[in-house]
Amino acid sequence: xxxxxxxxxxxxxxxxxxxxxxxxxxxxxxxxxxxxxxxxxxxxxxxxxxxxxxxxxxxxxxxxxxxxxxxxxxxxxxxxxxxxxxxxxxxxxxxxxxxxxxxxxxxxxxxxxxxxxxxxxxxxxxxxxxxxxxxxxxxxxxxxxxxxxxxxxxxxxxxxxxxxxxxxxxxx
Amino acid sequence: xxxxxxxxxxxxxxxxxxxxxxxxxxxxxxxxxxxxxxxxxxxxxxxxxxxxxxxxxxxxxxxxxxxxxxxxxxxxxxxxxxxxxxxxxxxxxxxxxxxxxxxxxxxxxxxxxxxxxxxxxxxxxxxxxx
Numbered sequence: 001x002x003x004x005x006x007x008x009x010x011x012x013x014x015x016x017x018x019x020x021x022x023x024x025x026x027x028x029x030x031x032x033x034x035x036x037x038x039x040x041x042x043x044x045x046x047x048x049x050x051x052x053x054x055x056x057x058x059x060x061x062x063x064x065x066x067x068x069x070x071x072x073x074x075x076x077x078x079x080x081x082x083x084x085x086x087x088x089x090x091x092x093x094x095x096x097x098x099x100x101x102x103x104x105x106x107x108x109x110x111x112x113x114x115x116x117x118x119x120x121x122x123x124x125x126x127x128x129x130x131x132x133x134x135x136x137x138x139x140x141x142x143x144x145x146x147x148x149x150x151x152x153x154x155x156x157x158x159x160x161x162x163x164x165x166x167x168x169x170x171x172x
Numbered sequence: 173x174x175x176x177x178x179x180x181x182x183x184x185x186x187x188x189x190x191x192x193x194x195x196x197x198x199x200x201x202x203x204x205x206x207x208x209x210x211x212x213x214x215x216x217x218x219x220x221x222x223x224x225x226x227x228x229x230x231x232x233x234x235x236x237x238x239x240x241x242x243x244x245x246x247x248x249x250x251x252x253x254x255x256x257x258x259x260x261x262x263x264x265x266x267x268x269x270x271x272x273x274x275x276x277x278x279x280x281x282x283x284x285x286x287x288x289x290x291x292x293x294x295x296x297x298x299x300x301x302x
Contacts, residue, residue: 013201035264063193064194069263072261
């Protein structure tokens with residue numbers, strides 16, 4: 001049973017997670033002005049259709065607004081934290097060119113992303129057990145090859161606490 | 173700072189603004205606009221209904237509801253200015269027709285032709301009218 005819609009792949013988690021534009025912390029608002037007809041806005045329309053969901057997924061704190069048919073030429077406008085505004089003209093450009101350009105000017109570079117990932121890894125020790133939010137695993141029963149959780153499968157009699165206490169009491 | 177559309181309110185120096193942010197529907201995995209209204213302090217009462225406006229969060233709430241102030245009016249309703257050219261725009265067209273570069277070129281050639289005619293007229297001593 002195929003998914004409904006024109007390009008339903010846009011609505012998959014894998015596609016959304018593949019978005020590579022992660023904005024710098026200074027970018028707060030992104031505005032796209034484009035037209036619904038006309039060849040010059042074609043790239044902008046494709047950008048909105050394909051790339052905006054990816055950008056919003058990777059940057060949930062950035063407000064993205066779309067404006068249609070307000071000006072004759074399409075453009076992107078970014079509002080940064082300190083009041084600075086960045087205007088990007090996208091007339092006649094292809095959506096791939098637009099996303100590459102945006103990544104170059106306002107996206108975090110590969111180095112920054114790797115450094116952040118390393119810091120995150122150092123902060124969290126994979127050997128710890130605890131809530132899913134902070135650690136990889138909550139209990140040793142989750143690991144392959146270890147004793148399974150007694151909640152799902154009862155333990156063998158020799159391992160239960162009451163059998164052990166009974167044997168210890170008998171020996172005394 | 174947020175990007176919003178302003179409404180009409182009975183309160184003076186306050187603008188009621190609607191923000192739209194994209195929020196992901198958890199089942200469809202599609203982004204939809206989600207609205208939220210905020211009150212913003214507009215000291216000069218410049219906003220009218222339908223303006224697109226940039227708001228800035230105040231360092232501390234001004235009153236029970238007003239926690240933001242108007243930073244600037246981005247697109248004034250009916251008087252939208254194209255940021256690339258700086259000219260007024262109505263829909264997808266400019267309000268005044270832009271000067272096309274071919275027109276100015278023609279003017280130059282016309283003036284060149286006139287100068288040539290003058291030279292020829294003065295040289296030959298005849299007055300010719302075109």
